[in-house]
Structure formats: C-alpha cells, structure tokens
Amino acid sequence: xxxxxxxxxxxxxxxxxxxxxxxxxxxxxxxxxxxxxxxxxxxxxxxxxxxxxxxxxxxxxxxxxxxxxxxxxxxxxxxxxxxxxxxxxxxxxxxxxxxxxxxxxxxxxxxxxxxxxxxxxxxxxxxxxxxxxxxxxxxxxxxxxxxxxxxxxxxxxxxxxxxxxxxxxxxxxxxxxxxxxxxxxxxxxxxxxxxxxxxxxxxxxxxxxxxxxxxxxxxxxxxxxxxxxxxxxxxxxxxxxxxxxxxxxxx
Amino acid sequence: xxxxxxxxxxxxxxxxxxxxxxxxxxxxxxxxxxxxxxxxxxxxxxxxxxxxxxxxxxxxxxxxxxxxxxxxxxxxxxxxxxxxxxxxxxxxxxxxxxxxxxxxxxxxxxxxxxxxxxxxxxxxxxxxxxxxxxxxxxxxxxxxxxxxxxxxxxxxxxxxxxxxxxxxxxxxxxxxxxxxxxxxxxxxxxxxxxxxxxxxxxxxxxxxxxxxxxxxxxxxxxxxxxxxxxxxxxxxxxxxxxxxxxxxxxxxxxxxxxxxxxxxxxxxxxxxxxxxxxxxxxxxxxxxxxxxxxxxxxxxxxxxxxxxxxxxxxxxxxxxxxxxxxxxxxxxxxxxxxxxxxxxxxxxxxxxxxxxxxxxxxxxxxxxxxxxxxxxxxxxxxxxxxxxxxxxxxxxxxxxxxxxxxxxxxxxxxxxxxxxxxxxxxxxxxxxxxxxxxxxxxxxxxxxxxxxxxxxxxxxxxxxxxxxxxxxxxxxxxxxxxxx
Numbered sequence: 001x002x003x004x005x006x007x008x009x010x011x012x013x014x015x016x017x018x019x020x021x022x023x024x025x026x027x028x029x030x031x032x033x034x035x036x037x038x039x040x041x042x043x044x045x046x047x048x049x050x051x052x053x054x055x056x057x058x059x060x061x062x063x064x065x066x067x068x069x070x071x072x073x074x075x076x077x078x079x080x081x082x083x084x085x086x087x088x089x090x091x092x093x094x095x096x097x098x099x100x101x102x103x104x105x106x107x108x109x110x111x112x113x114x115x116x117x118x119x120x121x122x123x124x125x126x127x128x129x130x131x132x133x134x135x136x137x138x139x140x141x142x143x144x145x146x147x148x149x150x151x152x153x154x155x156x157x158x159x160x161x162x163x164x165x166x167x168x169x170x171x172x173x174x175x176x177x178x179x180x181x182x183x184x185x186x187x188x189x190x191x192x193x194x195x196x197x198x199x200x201x202x203x204x205x206x207x208x209x210x211x212x213x214x215x216x217x218x219x220x221x222x223x224x225x226x227x228x229x230x231x232x233x234x235x236x237x238x239x240x241x242x243x244x245x246x247x248x249x250x251x
Numbered sequence: 252x253x254x255x256x257x258x259x260x261x262x263x264x265x266x267x268x269x270x271x272x273x274x275x276x277x278x279x280x281x282x283x284x285x286x287x288x289x290x291x292x293x294x295x296x297x298x299x300x301x302x303x304x305x306x307x308x309x310x311x312x313x314x315x316x317x318x319x320x321x322x323x324x325x326x327x328x329x330x331x332x333x334x335x336x337x338x339x340x341x342x343x344x345x346x347x348x349x350x351x352x353x354x355x356x357x358x359x360x361x362x363x364x365x366x367x368x369x370x371x372x373x374x375x376x377x378x379x380x381x382x383x384x385x386x387x388x389x390x391x392x393x394x395x396x397x398x399x400x401x402x403x404x405x406x407x408x409x410x411x412x413x414x415x416x417x418x419x420x421x422x423x424x425x426x427x428x429x430x431x432x433x434x435x436x437x438x439x440x441x442x443x444x445x446x447x448x449x450x451x452x453x454x455x456x457x458x459x460x461x462x463x464x465x466x467x468x469x470x471x472x473x474x475x476x477x478x479x480x481x482x483x484x485x486x487x488x489x490x491x492x493x494x495x496x497x498x499x500x501x502x503x504x505x506x507x508x509x510x511x512x513x514x515x516x517x518x519x520x521x522x523x524x525x526x527x528x529x530x531x532x533x534x535x536x537x538x539x540x541x542x543x544x545x546x547x548x549x550x551x552x553x554x555x556x557x558x559x560x561x562x563x564x565x566x567x568x569x570x571x572x573x574x575x576x577x578x579x580x581x582x583x584x585x586x587x588x589x590x591x592x593x594x595x596x597x598x599x600x601x602x603x604x605x606x607x608x609x610x611x612x613x614x615x616x617x618x619x620x621x622x623x624x625x626x627x628x629x630x631x632x633x634x635x636x637x638x639x640x641x642x643x644x645x646x647x648x649x650x651x652x653x654x655x656x657x658x659x660x661x662x663x664x665x666x667x668x669x670x671x672x673x674x675x676x677x678x679x680x681x682x683x684x685x686x687x688x689x690x691x692x693x694x695x696x697x698x699x700x701x702x703x704x705x706x707x708x709x710x711x712x713x714x715x716x717x718x719x720x721x722x723x724x725x726x727x728x729x730x731x732x733x734x735x
Contacts, residue, residue: 048690051682072689081690088687092705101701102691109692141705158691 001026001197007058009046016042018222027194032201034219035241040201044170048082049075077109081164083155085171090142098142099161127160131187149180156187168199173207185210205237220248277337290336307429307439314433325565335441337471382446382462404449408476411447422480426509426546434505434540438474445475450485461490472503481516488519506541514549521714526562533592536564543570547579555582557713559722561729571600574608581610584710589622598628603639612643615707618654625657632669639669647677700727
C-alpha cells in the first residue's frame, strides 16, 4: 500500500526526519511510538502534505503513485486520511456540509457524480453509530465548541465517512479519558478490513490495548530504531523510553 | 501552495464587466441649473418635481464635499466631468416586452435577470417581480398587474411621479431630506430613476420585489432613488442587485433609499452590491456613496437591512433605522468583503426614540489583498426611549497580512433604562483551517468559500433563498487571491 524509503524532512531548516524506511501493506496496522520530539507528528504531517515541511530526500510510493508529488487534497482523494492530533474548528460550517463537500470533491476527482442527498444522509446515520456520535454533533459547526473527546470521535466519524485506504492516527489517544478511548478504538477496529491500512502514532501503549497493531516501530531522533510485534509496545511501557534513549543516543 | 492557487485566481475577471452596445441618449458632461431643467423636461416632470430638484441643487452648492472623515483617502471627484443622464434610445414607455431593445434583454439575461414574466411564472424557483434600471432609466417592471390586483404599487420612480404624485409628495424626503448630506443633496438634484413601492394596509406582498441596477455608459454617474412605503399591517421583502462594466475610470453611484414602515408593518430590504470594484491594481471601479435609511414611524413596526457588499472601489454606506414608533424593531445584517485595493466604510445607525425599541446589528467584515474594511456604527438612545435595547456584534476576518480591518462603534445613551451590548472579534483564516480542509480532499479554493460562508452564515441566513445562493457564490469569486 505505502512504501517509505529513506525519507528525510526538515522544518524551518532543521532536519527532523533522518531517513525513515517503512512499508505498510493492505490489512496491516502499524504503530509508531516514541518519546516527545522524536518526529512522530512530523512524519504524519509530511505524509499528509502539510506546507512548511520540506522533504529533502527519499521517496514515498502510495498505491503505485509518487505521493510526495501530489497536492494535499489529491493525497486525500487518493485515500490518505489523517486524524489530527488537534482537530481544527471551522465556525459556521456544519459537519454535514463539510463532509458532503469533501466526499463530492473526491468523487469528482474520480470522475463520479455527486452523491445523492438521500444516500449521503443514510451514510451519515450509519457511520454516526460507529463512534457513538450524537446526531446533534453532525449538524453542529465543524469541531466548534466540541469537547476534546468529541473532536477525536468526530475525526473517526469523518474517517468512516470518507472510507480511506490508508489512515494515520496522530496521537488520537491524547486527551481522551478511558471511555472515550474505548469508543474511538472500537470505531477504528470496526473500520479495519483486509483492504485498508492504519498507521497509529502514539506516545503511550494504552491505545494499543484496544487497537492491536501487527507491527510496532520505535521512532527516536528522526529514525526508526527498533521494530517488532505488539509485545514491543508492552516492553516500552515497562521500561520507558530511557533505555532506547541510552542505546541510541547520537554522539 | 495555497498562495499559488490563489495567485492564479486573482487574475480571473469580474464576470459582469461587459458593456452593452446600445444607442444611448447621454447628456453632455457637467452640472448646472440648465442641465437639471433639461433632465426634468426629458422626464416630463411636473413643476413641483423640478422645484424639488432645484432646491436640492441650490442647497448642494452651499455644501462642502465631505473631506476624509472615513478611514481612507479617495481622489477628488470632479462633478463637472460627469454626465447626469444616459438612457437607452428606445422610448421607456413600453406596452410589452417585445418593444424592449433585444440588446437590453440580452444584457439582463446575461446578468441572470429574466424580464420575461412567462418564464418566471412557469419557472420552478422564481417568484420575484423585477424593476430593471439601466443607466438612468427603468427599463421594465415585471408582474405589475399581478401586484396591482392586491393594490400594491411597484413601478419606476419616474412613473410614480406621474401616476402617484400624492404619495411621492408625501413621502419623498421624509426619511432622507435633501439637506441630509452632500450626496443626498446631489441626488435630490439629479436623480434619474429608481423604484417606488407601496404596500397598502393589511397586505402581505405575495412575492419578492426586486430592483436590478446596471450602469452601462461610460462617463456617467448613477443617481437613483428608491422609496418603499409599507402601510399599516403590511409586509414586503425587497431585493436590490447591481453591477457595472469594467472601466478604467471611476464612476460615481450616489443613491438614496428611503423606507417608511407604518404601524405593525414590516419591511425586509436585502442588497447584493456587486458594482465593478476596479482591477487588481486599484484602477477604475465604482464609488458607491449611498444614503439608505428607514423610518419605523408606527408602533410595532420593523425594518430589517441585510446587505452583502462585495463590489465598488469605495463604499460608504450606513443603512440606518430611526425607531420612532414604540416597540419598533431595527435590524442590520451585513457582510462587507474587500479585496485588492477596495475600501469599504460601512455600518449602520440605530436611532432609538420610541419606548421598548429594539435593534440588532450583526456585521461581518472580510478583508483581503491590500484592502481596508471599516465598520462604523452609531447606536443612539435618546431621552425618553425607555427600555431600549441594542445588541451589536462586529466581526472581522483577515486574509493575508497586508489588509486592514477597523471598527468604529459609537454609542450615545441618554436614557438610563437602556441596555446596550457590543461584541467584537477579529480572526484570520488560518493555514491550519485550509490544511484541514485539504486533508479531507477539499481544494483550497473551495475551502476558502466554505470558511468564509461559514463565517457569514448568520447574515446569509437572513437573505431570501435564491439570493443567499448567489451571495455565497459571489463571496467565493470575490475572494480571489486572498490568503497569505
């Protein structure tokens, strides 16, 4: 699905990613863990195509296409979804209108006719259940006045609506209490199929109790320093990041 | 990235900038009493109207052009360099649409205004009577007969002068006397046409009434007058739209709109103002210096202004309400958008005289490019206006870092029982919001449209449905090249 080779990227001239290699296949869930400042969020922003993140070297192939050449909206239309760590508020724009625009822009990109209003509303109704999102929230302005948990649930709701093939969850667990975490995780689990893939970025092991990854990678100082199965997450939880830091301290 | 897409857009053209090739009867440039006499004669006006014009003109001569009281400077206007009358050469009194010059019909078709009633009747969505004003004269008013059955008068101002002189004499200048301000005096002297509307007692106007103004000829000014009178217990919703060709010169538009609402009457006045704003270097464009004012003369009357201002090089406009009747209500909902070199100084005045009067002001300014956008408003609670209430909210949205937003709220309270609230915010369309939209597959262009329309939603919701959709599109188009 997605192949990342020797990816290097800088922000304001400072190199943050220092050669990332990662391959994610359809049906897989990968987790990236790492201490603060290791480059986790940079990786998700680079993949989504945020301005201010300069790719200096390397390549990313997504379903056969050179992802780095695509505009952010085209990456989204090709099936890359980023669940934001800090979802953005758009006052006055209803969630429904926002999603309808998003879906129809993608459909237009693929040469499809806009979705019928009836079908769209049916889809909203179906997907709302997935993250136990209150019907009222769907009609409210995008993220405006949402609690932290509601914002994260809304991200997963949008993911469900857009049905991407590759989803990045950027610290989706941050700021969630245990109940909200369970709802979000169960939403993601219901969306897992053999045809899509997830990259779960998290600081803590907690989320991975609910979204069981196939692979866990440790990002430190802009590089993946260790990879393993789901047991790696537990090991990290137990020992903390200090061991990793000691082991891979750059000279 | 966003910048590049927007750069491309900045070059897209004002799509109403075409001119109509039509034979016109245009006065020589210049203004004096003879010009006014000739104008009045052309229009076959009664003596009292000529007297009104001359009084206005003589008063105007004693006045000084307002100096730079607004936030920004503007070039001096040479009033002798303007032609004060221009009309398509076809006779304005037409028995049927067939007699209208086809070029004119085409012009209005191009603008999306159909003057053919048949079409409108059978059309799915349209239920609007239109008075189309081309340069100095009204070309055609649709649905007159249908309206007349209910006793509603909807015609051009010139016709009203001929056919309803008593109403005109009674109401013209009642809210905006010619002594009101420099441009009101000028308008009183040279106004050419406009719309007149009278809703009789107890009648709810069954359709939207609308005037569409179009400046076509070069070197002319447009000075129209609109007068709306809603008698007791009546209701009307009135729309106004305007466009002009793209020219290098600045053209002056100095109009007057007067609204009178009697006891228990309600008037809703909506404008989508889209005069040519000038090119992206600030060359050309309309100077839009307009006096709009409503008088809630009766108890429990209500006047509501909704405006979407996207055009004109310079706009000065303060649609106001004088709340004279007890329990009367004034509302002002405004979106003013400036891009490139446009300047807008707009707001409202709410003058509370009666008891338990209520006013609401919602103003949404959007500045882009190197434009300046000012809200200037006055809330005045006079002594004796017991329990008057006002709520004002003035929001500014900035796009890029070269534009300006300014808010000048004046509040004068002379009655202790008044409750006046004022809220203001300033925000910027962030890269964060754009990226969030992009990441969901929404192009930057569409994203700006979404964000801006969301920001203006409270105001757009007040517009009649069809107008709201037009306004949404217009906002998106007008925001070319605006995020930095």
